[in-house]
Amino acid sequence: MGSTRPDRRGFLKGGAALAGGLTLGATEPAFGQLPNPDTYIKGTDDLVAYGSRSHHVTSARIAHPPGSQASPDAFGKLFHIASPLQDSVGMITPSSLHFVGTTRGSFVPDINPREHRLMFHGLVDRPLVFTMEDLRRLPSVTRPHFVECAGNRSRTQHKTVQESHGMTSCAEWTGVLLSTLLKEAGVKDAGKWIVAEGVEEVKGASSIPMEKAMDDCLVAYGMNGEAVRPQNGFPLRLLVPGFEGIFNSKYLRRIKVVDRYYMTYNDFGHLTRDPDTAALGYQIGPKSVITFPSAGQQLPDRGFYEISGLAWSGGGAVARVEVSTDGGRRWNDAEIQGTAHRMAHTRFRYQWNWDGQETELLSRSTDEIGQVQPMRDQVREHFNSRGVPGQDNSIQPWRIASDGSVHNAIT
Numbered sequence: 001m002g003s004t005r006p007d008r009r010g011f012l013k014g015g016a017a018l019a020g021g022l023t024l025g026a027t028e029p030a031f032g033q034l035p036n037p038d039t040y041i042k043g044t045d046d047l048v049a050y051g052s053r054s055h056h057v058t059s060a061r062i063a064h065p066p067g068s069q070a071s072p073d074a075f076g077k078l079f080h081i082a083s084p085l086q087d088s089v090g091m092i093t094p095s096s097l098h099f100v101g102t103t104r105g106s107f108v109p110d111i112n113p114r115e116h117r118l119m120f121h122g123l124v125d126r127p128l129v130f131t132m133e134d135l136r137r138l139p140s141v142t143r144p145h146f147v148e149c150a151g152n153r154s155r156t157q158h159k160t161v162q163e164s165h166g167m168t169s170c171a172e173w174t175g176v177l178l179s180t181l182l183k184e185a186g187v188k189d190a191g192k193w194i195v196a197e198g199v200e201e202v203k204g205a206s207s208i209p210m211e212k213a214m215d216d217c218l219v220a221y222g223m224n225g226e227a228v229r230p231q232n233g234f235p236l237r238l239l240v241p242g243f244e245g246i247f248n249s250k251y252l253r254r255i256k257v258v259d260r261y262y263m264t265y266n267d268f269g270h271l272t273r274d275p276d277t278a279a280l281g282y283q284i285g286p287k288s289v290i291t292f293p294s295a296g297q298q299l300p301d302r303g304f305y306e307i308s309g310l311a312w313s314g315g316g317a318v319a320r321v322e323v324s325t326d327g328g329r330r331w332n333d334a335e336i337q338g339t340a341h342r343m344a345h346t347r348f349r350y351q352w353n354w355d356g357q358e359t360e361l362l363s364r365s366t367d368e369i370g371q372v373q374p375m376r377d378q379v380r381e382h383f384n385s386r387g388v389p390g391q392d393n394s395i396q397p398w399r400i401a402s403d404g405s406v407h408n409a410i411t
């Protein structure tokens with residue numbers, strides 16, 4: 001794995017500097033302990049049954065695009081909702097803060113799992129219908145995967161990492177491999193693509209090449225240790241690891257095996273692509289972003305900070321993340337936390353002593369197949385009036401002003 005672990009003793013030497021108060025001004029000498037708390041949280045039946053976070057923690061999702069009142073609209077429809085990446089730790093997004101993507105707005109269907117069915121038909125030997133109970137009896141897998149909306153792109157007007165990058169999240173998904181179900185149905189030789197459809201008629205339908213369908217797609221009923229949440233596709237959704245968000249059909253009810261690419265409601269943006277090369281084009285990334293410190297945050301003082309961020313790629317596992325603390329002149333290997341999973345967010349860290357001068361922080365990821373995240377100038381030639389057509393996985397610079405305020409530095 002391309003990561004370099006920081007030398008432990010080197011870090012402890014740094015730690016000595018921290019204790020000396022030179023670099024971490026806020027650390028106080030230890031005199032006495034905190035008094036016992038004088039307020040307590042009263043247990044309720046609800047808190048016994050299903051916990052909640054501290055009322056001191058206020059991290060929240062926002063409607064996207066930022067500033068819009070799109071979600072919920074006056075009728076209760078949802079559009080896209082962005083996750084507060086600036087507050088994230090580790091690599092799993094809690095289900096309650098997972099971003100939500102609904103194509104051009106929709107009501108979240110309230111599906112009774114006992115009545116829900118998943119049908120396989122088209123170019124198959126045996127058309128099949130599965131109940132949720134049927135699916136739960138089959139061999140399952142549990143894997144962390146990100147979902148990212150292809151519209152997740154940084155714009156100059158974005159003021160936080162939530163606005164620029166909040167339409168990606170990573171959950172631990174549990175379900176049945178799509179290949180298990182397709183083999184059960186028996187794909188005919190002519191079956192080269194599948195069309196996966198949710199319960200919203202044409203919405204949430206996507207054409208996916210058979211190679212991908214047979215590889216690592218997941219028909220998921222579990223998310224972060226419990227049932228998939230309604231906003232994320234309860235009771236059943238498709239996970240197409242590494243592909244643009246729109247392929248991950250929620251409320252999955254139908255898989256049709258077909259002989260060619262089928263145009264669907266979601267094909268806006270994909271229409272001009274050659275179906276033979278579509279599969280690669282639909283892959284996300286490689287991408288990364290520093291979540292701390294990020295735009296909108298404030299560094300209280302010069303001194304030690306652990307820079308922390310997320311990296312991911314549709315091409316596989318993240319192999320390497322580099323961080324620059326001088327606007328891209330020098331790049332340093334960041335530490336990758338734990339195991340980098342395929343098509344999953346990967347947390348990276350880099351230890352930094354801020355000297356109080358204005359500078360720019362950047363991160364760059366490389367995935368296991370050698371794809372390197374591009375600089376913004378490298379993709380700029382493809383810009384149109386809306387920025388980059390299709391995805392924009394370019395490097396995000398954050399400017400640290402000399403007063404410690406952090407700003408979006410893209411132009």
Ligand SMILES: Nc1nc2c(c(=O)[nH]1)N[C@H]1C(S)=C(S)[C@@H](COP(=O)(O)O)O[C@H]1N2
Pocket residue numbers: 098099100101102103104106147148149150169197198199200203204205231232233244245246247248249250251
């Ligand atoms: N049925 C259905 N599936 C859907 C959509 C939808 O509107 N309906 N939106 C897609 C889009 S645009 C995205 S980005 C992802 C978002 O998945 P999430 O809401 O779990 O984050 O779901 C996709 N699957």
Ligand SMILES: [Mo]
Pocket residue numbers: 080101102103148149150151245246
């Ligand atoms: Mo999306």
